Amino acid sequence: MDWFNDNFIANMQGPDFLWFFGLCSIATLVYCARRINRLYSGFSTLPRIPEKPSPYEIAYLRGGAREVLWVALLSLYQSGYLTLAPATLRGRVFTATEKIPSPTELNSIERSVYSDFASPTSSPNLYLNSAMRLEVLCHEFKTSLQAKGLLVTTAQNTIRIKTGWCAFLLLGGLGGYKILIALSRGHSNIGFLLILEALTTVALLILCGVRIRTPNGEEYLKRLQQAYSKLRTTTTVGFPPPTDDNALLLAGLFGMSVFSATDYAPLSGMYVASVQVNSAGNGDGSSCSSTSSCGNTSSCSGGSSCSSGGGCGGCSSSS
Amino acid sequence: MSLADTQRLIALLATDASLRTQLLSDPLAVAARYGVDAKTAQTLAKEIAEEIERFARSLIGKRRNEVCKLLPRTKRVLGNCFDDLFRLYAKTTLPNGTKKHLQDAVQFADFLHTKLAAEKQIPLWIAELARYEASWLEVRTHPCLLIRGFRALTKETAHLEANPSLNPALRPRRTLALWLRLPGKERIYHTYLTLF
């Protein structure tokens, strides 16, 4: 008996196999999801927001060393150690001012960034290279955030990838085998199976792909952004600007693009440009406010929060 | 008079201006209508009618303050007229439930549109703006797909918001607006399209 061509799966009718494959896919995806969830099972509660949150650590959580770099650039710009050189055809670059910082005035991250940006250069890889150098200095943030279960560790990502590959090989093998058998028997109606295979592959990529933040990390970042969301009004035209400390916090939480309508607009523009040139990884969290549209032609202002009604105070009777 | 009857009468007096007027002019009629003893009705009319009137006005003031916060763009373009129009609306409508201020805002926007704009007492574009703001409130409260047709919601109205004293004859433009909020999600997807 030819075990390869004559078995339960090979002999299954097309529609029956589609059902079978569908069930196998669901079971495999559920297994993968549970396996991956177990990776983070040691961290059931979110850490509390610190009383003095570090803009650098928050930036690292949100977008790695690249975001830490920009918080440092903003800090150096605020302190007057860096300024913007006159615009050229290649855009704007940072340059040092006459004010030279003493070694104790800057932290290690700021010192590294200052040394990279003090001399004006329009090297397209400047931001990328500077961020790579900062990874070493940000190791402390990485370790701390991983210990709190907010960043995915290398080992966890390895397990994710391995789980995904195993599931892919299993389902891909099963589907591929059936396609082979069908073609060898002269059947060409394999379209639905190919679609199912593609959908399953996409689902596996989403489920088992490499992540930067754990689910707790995503939730914690959203929580931080919500806690300090009202600071964003200070970046709106017509409102008092943010204090220096609050500006660093905003940069860490939301990225430099939040300053597009403020005095930091040139830096904001440079940030956006550097992200486009050097885009890598899945970077920051939501760039849209939590209740407004991310769409297109809308006039988003719908008024103020709708759930915060009044208290129990009285009201004057005159209007 | 039982506590329940007293409370019912106070609740009605606090929310019904015509009843307050009637209490002052004819307390015995009010007594007969609401099963209240004549002496109580006369005492209410004589001793605390003015305070109840003040209380009633403050209730409307409180409602108006909350609706102002929920419909800030409408408040801005209506200016001082907002208060008068709200008082007109509040005479006939009373919200209830745990989200009464929200309900008030939505019903007020509807009042501006179905009554005042229809009778040409306010420009249509202002009523449409109120409806537009109220639509945002509705979709924020309950996840849903909301599709609304407007007759005067275009880029021109943004200009008018900045200069509400202008009141040109706007050519009505049919606009379709869509909002989508999925259950459990905060993000609202919104777009609108001016058709013709």
Place this chain on the structure above:
Amino acid sequence: MNPNLPTLGVGFGFRAPYLSSLFLHREEVDFLEIVADHYFDPVPEKQRELELLADHFPLIPHGLSLSLGSAEGLDKNYTRQLVSLIHRLKPPWWSEHLAFTRAGGVEIGHLTPLPYTWEAVEAVCKNIREVRSQVEAPLLLENITYTFRLPGAEMTESQFLSEILEHTDCGLLLDVTNLYINSVNHGFEVADFLNAIPLERVVQLHFVGGEWEQGQLIDTHSQPTPDAVWEVMRDVLRRAPVKGVILERDENLPPFPDILAELTRARQLWQGVTE
């Protein structure tokens, strides 16, 4: 009344515009009072806000529309939502008003005074017993302001309050601003009122400033606390075993440093009288 309630300190009634400022100055706020109605059937953003606050501060839910004074009984839907919120938050206590907000199918929309009669005492006690059968956390009753007093009173306000507190074993959320406002508008002495109520049942205080209008003081919750109210608070803090003090600013919200300044003054006042 449970004598072992924790001392929470000084805080304010949470208002959403202050969210970020609150987190920037967490060490200066001991606890928060939240308006319970704002978190019924909440949108995801408000749900997250509640979880965020609950994870970082002791929260005291403060109801607005339970209408404990309603002769027709409690609204089942409102009660269910309030009880659910309290169970979720597990607060050391919660509070509502000695008033009614609903009658004969009409939602008045504001706290309305009760007649000071035995029938009203009985109605309030019955409603309190009903809600307390569903909630273990202690209930505090708050005194309200009133622009009118219903005829047919069989007792004074202080007697009315005392009877209900004793019958139900509830604590008292003494709103010193409301007390002061009523004393001004209705011509009685604050000291007489304080001497007539069971001060040992005072658990929490509310304070804030109001506005004058047409010769009457209104509890608009929109102004800084006036000196006269601070004096009332000083007297109460000296005499009563207060566990928490809340600034109840609702309207005309000032910059957050102004809120902190009032909290600091309340804290210093409290420390001053207990030393």
